[in-house]
Amino acid sequence: MKIPNEINTATPNIYQELGISDEVYCFSKEILDNLRPRFDEIDRNTEYNQLKVIKAMQDNRVSEACLLGTTGYGYNDLGRETLEAVYASIFHTEDALVRPQITCGTHALALALMSNLRPGDELLSPVGKPYDTLEEVIGIRPSKGSLAEYGISYRQVDLLEDGSFDYENIKKSVNEKTKLVTIQRSKGYQTRPTLSVKRIGELIAFIKEIKPDVICMVDNCYGEFVERLEPTDVGADMVVGSLIKNPGGGLAPIGGYIAGKKECVENAAYRLTSPGLGKEVGASLGILRDFYHGLFLAPTVTASALKGAIFAANIYEKLGFRVVPNSLESRHDIIQAVEFGTAEGVIAFCKGIQAAAPVDSFVTPEPWDMPGYDSQVIMAAGAFVSGSSIELSADGPIKPPYAVYFQGGLTFEHACFGIMKTLQSVIDAGIVSI
Numbered sequence: 001m002k003i004p005n006e007i008n009t010a011t012p013n014i015y016q017e018l019g020i021s022d023e024v025y026c027f028s029k030e031i032l033d034n035l036r037p038r039f040d041e042i043d044r045n046t047e048y049n050q051l052k053v054i055k056a057m058q059d060n061r062v063s064e065a066c067l068l069g070t071t072g073y074g075y076n077d078l079g080r081e082t083l084e085a086v087y088a089s090i091f092h093t094e095d096a097l098v099r100p101q102i103t104c105g106t107h108a109l110a111l112a113l114m115s116n117l118r119p120g121d122e123l124l125s126p127v128g129k130p131y132d133t134l135e136e137v138i139g140i141r142p143s144k145g146s147l148a149e150y151g152i153s154y155r156q157v158d159l160l161e162d163g164s165f166d167y168e169n170i171k172k173s174v175n176e177k178t179k180l181v182t183i184q185r186s187k188g189y190q191t192r193p194t195l196s197v198k199r200i201g202e203l204i205a206f207i208k209e210i211k212p213d214v215i216c217m218v219d220n221c222y223g224e225f226v227e228r229l230e231p232t233d234v235g236a237d238m239v240v241g242s243l244i245k246n247p248g249g250g251l252a253p254i255g256g257y258i259a260g261k262k263e264c265v266e267n268a269a270y271r272l273t274s275p276g277l278g279k280e281v282g283a284s285l286g287i288l289r290d291f292y293h294g295l296f297l298a299p300t301v302t303a304s305a306l307k308g309a310i311f312a313a314n315i316y317e318k319l320g321f322r323v324v325p326n327s328l329e330s331r332h333d334i335i336q337a338v339e340f341g342t343a344e345g346v347i348a349f350c351k352g353i354q355a356a357a358p359v360d361s362f363v364t365p366e367p368w369d370m371p372g373y374d375s376q377v378i379m380a381a382g383a384f385v386s387g388s389s390i391e392l393s394a395d396g397p398i399k400p401p402y403a404v405y406f407q408g409g410l411t412f413e414h415a416c417f418g419i420m421k422t423l424q425s426v427i428d429a430g431i432v433s434i
């Protein structure tokens with residue numbers, strides 16, 4: 001074993017103990033060193049977003065008492081009400097709903113849609129097919145309780161070949177029934193580019209020009225704190241997301257949020273609890289400390305995940321694989337795709353992510369027949385919060401083009417180590433050599 005001669009630098013010594021070879025370490029280190037200027041740019045956004053969060057907490061007088069919870073009905077829950085005011089300050093909206101009773105991102109989106117649409121209304125997606133789980137919410141795939149069952153119709157305009165908005169067909173699709181427009185910021189598991197906040201703003205301006213009173217909602221999952229502006233800064237009436245992604249900072253164990261116009265949030269609250277009760281009930285139990293603490297950390301956690309994604313793109317692009325986004329593209333969410341072209345590549349990558357985890361590092365992920373998917377899927381995660389995808393995690397369907405999607409990393413050091421482990425695993429499986 002080598003004795004480190006530089007005290008102040010991370011030494012290959014500990015990496016060797018964790019199964020990283022010298023060649024992988026040196027290959028990775030060189031790429032990382034070249035990314036410093038890019039990382040500095042991210043740090044400047046992080047600095048801004050960190051201060052934005054602190055200011056929102058100060059302006060709303062977050063106190064020690066806010067960290068406590070209520071039980072039962074949860075009337076006059078100071079911490080819950082203050083947290084919702086903090087979210088509204090961060091997103092520059094009139095109001096917000098931030099609750100542990102919102103079980104996940106899909107639930108938050110379904111809630112926002114179902115509470116703001118009425119029978120006879122039409123929903124429009126001007127950016128193509130929405131996230132998989134929303135297909136059942138909308139009723140694109142028939143499902144119990146879908147919007148379609150309640151007589152709410154749906155229209156979709158795909159992006160053009162080059163990823164730009166199909167303004168002509170969007171204009172044709174906005175009609176007297178169109179009540180709400182849903183815009184997904186992140187590409188999710190598609191190949192289209194993720195939308196920048198600026199582009200979202202342009203799209204909203206175009207739609208409001210045609211129909212000023214239409215509600216513009218943005219599925220903000222994976223996008224929070226990646227840029228300085230959020231979609232509500234450029235005209236969105238509502239942003240919706242999950243607390244086990246970016247804004248929970250890795251500490252929120254459950255939850256979702258809706259921030260936006262007072263009326264939109266009010267509608268959602270009456271649907272979440274009950275007509276007549278709305279935001280006034282919903283005990284926070286003991287969860288608020290994690291919501292505040294996680295939100296405070298969210299800008300730096302998001303930055304770690306973002307840097308990890310850029311690092312991976314640079315490693316695998318250099319090795320000749322197609323990566324989306326590519327090594328140089330600007331980033332608007334934390335998801336990274338790597339196309340291996342073979343099942344073995346996807347599996348080796350996921351094994352590397354798993355082997356780098358703080359929890360369950362000793363288990364081996366295997367492809368399985370997951371309900372709702374038309375091929376086997378492999379997933380890797382060793383998380384403190386089950387299913388949390390702000391923690392380092394990866395998954396890939398075992399079908400062409402054999403792409404793996406990965407995201408997260410609560411700390412930059414862990415994200416980097418995880419990616420080095422994937423490289424080691426892919427090399428050990430004989431898939432590439434460096």
Ligand SMILES: *Cc1c(COP(=O)(O)O)cnc(C)c1O
Binds near residue numbers: 104105107188219
């Ligand atoms: C994760 C995600 C969702 C759904 O969130 P869940 O918490 O998995 O239900 C919706 N839209 C996008 C873009 C997402 O990334």
